[in-house]
Amino acid sequence: xKKAKGEEGSISMDIISDLPKDILQRILSLLSQKDAVRxxxxxxxxxxxxxxRPNLDFSDDSFIGSIKEFxxxxxxxxxxxxxxxxxxxxxxxxxWLDGYLSRESVSLLDKWIxxxxxxxxxxxxxxxxxxxxSEYVTSLPDVVLEAESLKYLYVRRFGLSPGNTILxxxxxxxxxxxxxxxxxxxxxxxxxxxxxESMHLERCRGLADVKVNGLxxxxxxxxxxxxxxxxxPSIEIDYPSSLETVNIIYGDMVWFRNAIFFKLDRxxxxxxxxxxxxxxxxxFPILKSLFLISCNGLGEYSHLFINAPNILYFEYNSDxxxxxxxxxxxxxxxxxxxxxxxxxxxxxxxxxxxxxxxxSLSQSKIFxxxxxxxxxxxxxxxxxxxxxxxxVAVEGLKLKFEVCSFxxxxxxxxxxxxxxxxxxxxxxxxxxxxxxxSILMQGESGNQDQLRELWDRDLEEVRVEIYDDCNNxxxxxxxxxxxxxxECREWENISPRFSLKWRELSS
Numbered sequence: 001x002k003k004a005k006g007e008e009g010s011i012s013m014d015i016i017s018d019l020p021k022d023i024l025q026r027i028l029s030l031l032s033q034k035d036a037v038r039x040x041x042x043x044x045x046x047x048x049x050x051x052x053r054p055n056l057d058f059s060d061d062s063f064i065g066s067i068k069e070f071x072x073x074x075x076x077x078x079x080x081x082x083x084x085x086x087x088x089x090x091x092x093x094x095x096w097l098d099g100y101l102s103r104e105s106v107s108l109l110d111k112w113i114x115x116x117x118x119x120x121x122x123x124x125x126x127x128x129x130x131x132x133x134s135e136y137v138t139s140l141p142d143v144v145l146e147a148e149s150l151k152y153l154y155v156r157r158f159g160l161s162p163g164n165t166i167l168x169x170x171x172x173x174x175x176x177x178x179x180x181x182x183x184x185x186x187x188x189x190x191x192x193x194x195x196x197e198s199m200h201l202e203r204c205r206g207l208a209d210v211k212v213n214g215l216x217x218x219x220x221x222x223x224x225x226x227x228x229x230x231x232x233p234s235i236e237i238d239y240p241s242s243l244e245t246v247n248i249i250y251g252d253m254v255w256f257r258n259a260i261f262f263k264l265d266r267x268x269x270x271x272x273x274x275x276x277x278x279x280x281x282x283x284f285p286i287l288k289s290l291f292l293i294s295c296n297g298l299g300e301y302s303h304l305f306i307n308a309p310n311i312l313y314f315e316y317n318s319d320x321x322x323x324x325x326x327x328x329x330x331x332x333x334x335x336x337x338x339x340x341x342x343x344x345x346x347x348x349x350x351x352x353x354x355x356x357x358x359x360s361l362s363q364s365k366i367f368x369x370x371x372x373x374x375x376x377x378x379x380x381x382x383x384x385x386x387x388x389x390x391x392v393a394v395e396g397l398k399l400k401f402e403v404c405s406f407x408x409x410x411x412x413x414x415x416x417x418x419x420x421x422x423x424x425x426x427x428x429x430x431x432x433x434x435x436x437x438s439i440l441m442q443g444e445s446g447n448q449d450q451l452r453e454l455w456d457r458d459l460e461e462v463r464v465e466i467y468d469d470c471n472n473x474x475x476x477x478x479x480x481x482x483x484x485x486x487e488c489r490e491w492e493n494i495s496p497r498f499s500l501k502w503r504e505l506s507s
Contacts, residue, residue, distance in 0.1 A: 054087055054088060054089040054090065055088070055089060055090035055091070055092075056077060056081075056088065056090070056091050056092070057091075057092040058070070058073070058074050058077070058092065058093050058094070058095075059092075059093075059094040059095075059127075060094060060095050060096050061094065061096075067096075070095070071095075071108055074093065074095075074108075074112065075108065075111075075112070078112055078115055078119075081119060082115060082118075082119065086119075087119065087120045088116070088119040088120060088121050089120060089121065089122050089123065090121070090122065090123040090124075090125075091116060091121050091123075091124050091125070092124075092125040092126075093112075093125070093126050093127070093128075094126075094127040094128075094154075095127070095128055095129070096129045097128065097129065097130050097138075106138065106141050109128070109141050109143055109144060110141055110143050113143045113144065113146075113147050114143065116147065116149050117148070117149070121149045122149055123149065123151050124147055124149040124150045124151060124152075125150075125151060125152035125153075126144065126147075126150060126152070126153050126154070127152075127153075127154040128140075128144070128154070128155055128156070128158070129154075129155075129156040129157065130156060130157035130158055138157075138158055138159065139158065139159045139160075139161060140155060140158040140159060140160050140164075140179075142164055142165065144168075145160075145164045145165060145166055145167065145168060146165055146167040146168070147167070147168050148167050148168060148169070148170065149168075149170070150168035150170070150171050151168075151170055151171055151172050151173070152171070152172065152173040153168070153171060153173070153174050153175070154173075154175040154177070155175070155176050155177070155179055156176075156177040156178055156179070157177070157178050157179065158179050158180075159179065159180040159181070160176075160179060160180070160181045160185050160189075161185065162182065162184040162185045162188060164185070164188075166188055166189060166192035166193065168193065169192055169193055169194070169195070170195055171193050171195065171196060172195055172196060172197045172198065172217075173196070173197065173198040173199075174189070174193070174196055174198070174199050174200070175198070175199075175200040175202070176200065176201050176202070176204055177200070177202040177203065177204075178202065178203050178204065178205075179204045179205070180204070180205045180206050181204050181205075181206050181207065182206040182207065182208075183206075183207060183208055183209060183210070183211075186201075186207065186210065187211065190211075190212060190213070190214060190215060191214065193215075194214065194215065194216065194217070195217055196215050196217065196218060197217050197218060197219045197220065197242075198218075198219060198220040198221075199212065199215070199218065199220070199221050199222070200220075200221075200222040200223075201222070201223050201224070202222070202223075202224045203224055203225065203226055207233050208233055209233050209234045209236070210223065210233050210234070210235050210236065210251070211236045212235075212236065212237045212238070213236070213237075213238045214238070215240060216240050216241075216242060217240070217242050218237075218240050218242055218243055219242050219243060219244045219245070219263075220244060220245045221237060221243065221245070221246050221247070222245075222246075222247040223235055223247070223248050223249065223251045224247075224249040224250065224251075225249065225250040225251050226250065232250050232251050232252050232271075232273065233251055233252065234251070234252045234253075234254055234274065235248055235251045235252060235253050235254060236254040237254075239256070239259050239260070239261060241262045241263060242263060243261060243262075243263060243264055244263050244264060244265050244266070245264070245265060245266045245267075245268075246264065246266070246267050246268070247266075247268040248268070248269050248270070248272055249268075249270045249271060250270065250271040250272075251271075251272065252272060252273060252274030252297075253269065253272050253274055254274065255275075255276065255277070255278040255279045255282060256278060256282075257278040257281050258278075258281050258282070258283075259278075259281075259282045259283075260282070260283045260285070261282065261283065261284050261285070261287065262285060262286075263286060264284055264286070264287050265286060265287065265288050265289070266287075266288065266289045266290075267284070267287060267289070267290050267291065268289075268291040268293075269291060269292055269293065269295055270291070270293040270294060270295075271293070271294050271295070271296075272295045272296075272297055273295070273296040273297045274297050275297055275300075276295070276297050276298055276301060276304065279304065279306075280304060280305040280306070280307075282307065283307045284306070284307060284308040284311075285309065285310070286310050287308040287310065287311055288310060288311065288312045288313065289311075289312065289313045289314075290306065290308065290311060290313070290314050290315070291315045292315065292316045292317070293315070293316075293317045294317060294318065294319045295318075296320065298318075298322060298324055299320060299322050299324075301324060302323055302324065302325065303324070303325050303326075303327070304324060304325070304326045304327075305327055305328075305329070306326065306327070306328045306329070307328075307329045308328055308329070308330055309329060309330050309331045309332070310330070310331070310332055311328055311330045311332055311335050312332060312334075312335050312336070313335065313336050313338075314328065314335065314336070314337045314338070314361075314364065315337075315338040315339075315340075316337070316338070316339050316340070317338075317339075317340040318340065318341060318342060319342050320342060321342060321343070321345070321350065323349075323350070323353040324353075324357065325353070325356045325357050325360045326357065326360050326361060327360045328361075328364075330363075334365070335363075335364045335365070336364060336365045336366075336367065337361045337364040337365065337366045337367065338367045338369070339357070339358075339361070339366065339367070339368050339369070340368075340369040340370075340371065341354070341368070341369070341370050341371065342371050342372070343370065343371060343372045344370050344372075344412070344413065351412060351415075351416065354416050355390075355392070355415075355416045358392040358394070358416060358417055359390070359392055361392075362392045362393070365395045366392065366393070366394045366395060366417075367394070367395055367396040367398075368394050368396070368397050368398070368417065368419070369397075369398040369400065370397070370398070370399055370400065370413075371400050372400065391414065391415065391416060391417055391418045391458075392416070392417050392418065393417070393418050393420070393502070394417040394418060394419040394420065395419075395420055395421065396419065396420070396421045396422075396423060397413070397417070397419035397421065397422045397423065398423045398425070399422065399423065399424050399425065400425050418458065418500075418502045419500060420499070420500055420501075420502070421497050421498070421499055421500070422497060422498040422500065423495075423497045424496060424497070424498070457503075458502050458503045459500060459501075459502060459503075460501045460502065460503055461500070461501035462498060462499070462500055462501075463476045463477075463498070463499040463500075464476070464477045464496060464497075464498060464499075465477070465496070465497050465498075465499050466495070466496050466497075467495040467496075467497075474497070476499070
């Protein structure tokens with residue numbers, strides 16, 4: 001028994017080393033495979049303890065050596081457990097199969113997986129990636145789908161055939177990435193595996209439509225399709241009460257009238273072109289985050305109603321012009337809206353639609369991003385102030401176009417909103433000088449002066465702030481003229497913004 005001196009010179013025993021072997025194994029089961037192996041150098045009594053712990057975790061990502069050596073290490077470990085009749089409760093395997101060795105490597109899975117049944121494995125987690133291109137996929141071995149102890153399966157670049165027998169009925173997480181699978185096989189998996197909690201289908205080939213029905217424990221659903229495909233599969237989920245997160249990228253979501261998403265916390269929709277006809281009839285009692293990114297299906301509607309009383313974050317990004325207005329039924333006191341418009345328009349009807357959109361979200365903190373400007377100058381005289389389009393407070397305005405384009409549109413933008421912060425991209429020092437002197441510091445003559453008065457009377461103060469990477473904060477620069485901007489050789493690496501103080505808008 002190992003002994004060591006205590007702090008006061010007394011002899012104390014190494015109690016841990018003297019614990020029963022099964023307890024030592026249980027302690028090591030809480031460590032990672034790498035840390036468990038490291039305990040072999042503690043003493044002679046610890047040298048082989050890690051070899052008998054009830055869980056093994058092999059990943060070729062962290063293995064130092066060739067693929068062949070990794071396969072040999074796994075093979076030897078399983079053989080040792082089998083020869084000594086050791087209990088293996090949990091086995092995790094993450095392996096990348098080289099394109100030239102995949103058939104040989106697959107044969108090893110045929111050898112390893114059947115051993116688990118006699119070794120008492122209760123929790124088998126497999127991550128297997130084929131090194132071949134997706135158009136030359138290798139069929140997933142039958143033995144994987146027949147592993148009854150399988151609870152987590154991540155498969156990349158393999159083919160799954162409807163002829164396979166499904167025995168992993170206890171599986172909880174199924175992630176298929178760039179796999180070849182048709183609707184019949186997916187239906188077979190869903191009907192055979194009622195305990196699935198997480199399902200990810202990423203860029204799989206062969207799916208015309210996806211129907212996820214009957215998974216009463218489903219919490220997390222993720223679907224991603226190739227953007228360039230002309231036809232995106234329809235995604236139909238029967239909305240189990242357990243559903244917590246839904247992410248759809250380039251898939252056509254099917255909405256059922258009056259559906260209630262009892263536990264849905266996050267909804268992310270990107271490139272969804274299907275109809276949103278029934279979306280406004282749905283209820284999202286605890287939804288916290290909602291993303292509507294480049295959803296062309298919204299283009300045919302003038303108004304979208306969202307019943308989300310506990311919303312905290314809403315993001316709407318449109319790469320096409322839309323006259324959509326959005327209203328959220330919410331009881332949240334503080335929530336954020338992030339709106340990205342494809343460009344700032346010149347026509348009066350589109351300027352009016354922007355004002356209506358911002359007014360519909362005025363109960364939130366609005367962050368507005370404008371990607372570019374319309375080439376024609378806006379006609380402001382056609383957009384009168386009224387109760388529908390009065391300027392709305394905007395926390396942050398991000399301009400992703402040249403400052404010289406902003407100078408001719410500042411009045412149009414300020415007529416629709418009152419930004420507290422303006423972030424300017426793709427600028428040099430002289431761009432900011434121009435913006436400061438020509439737009440914010442000096443009035444102009446003629447008819448433009450009269451238009452400027454529409455917002456200039458509400459503007460109390462303008463400051464320039466520069467982000468300091470060293471102190472991780474924004475710091476104002478006190479200026480009376482743009483010519484006083486500090487010289488900086490690395491100006492393009494500095495992040496500037498304008499901070500504007502407005503008088504409170506009248507109700």
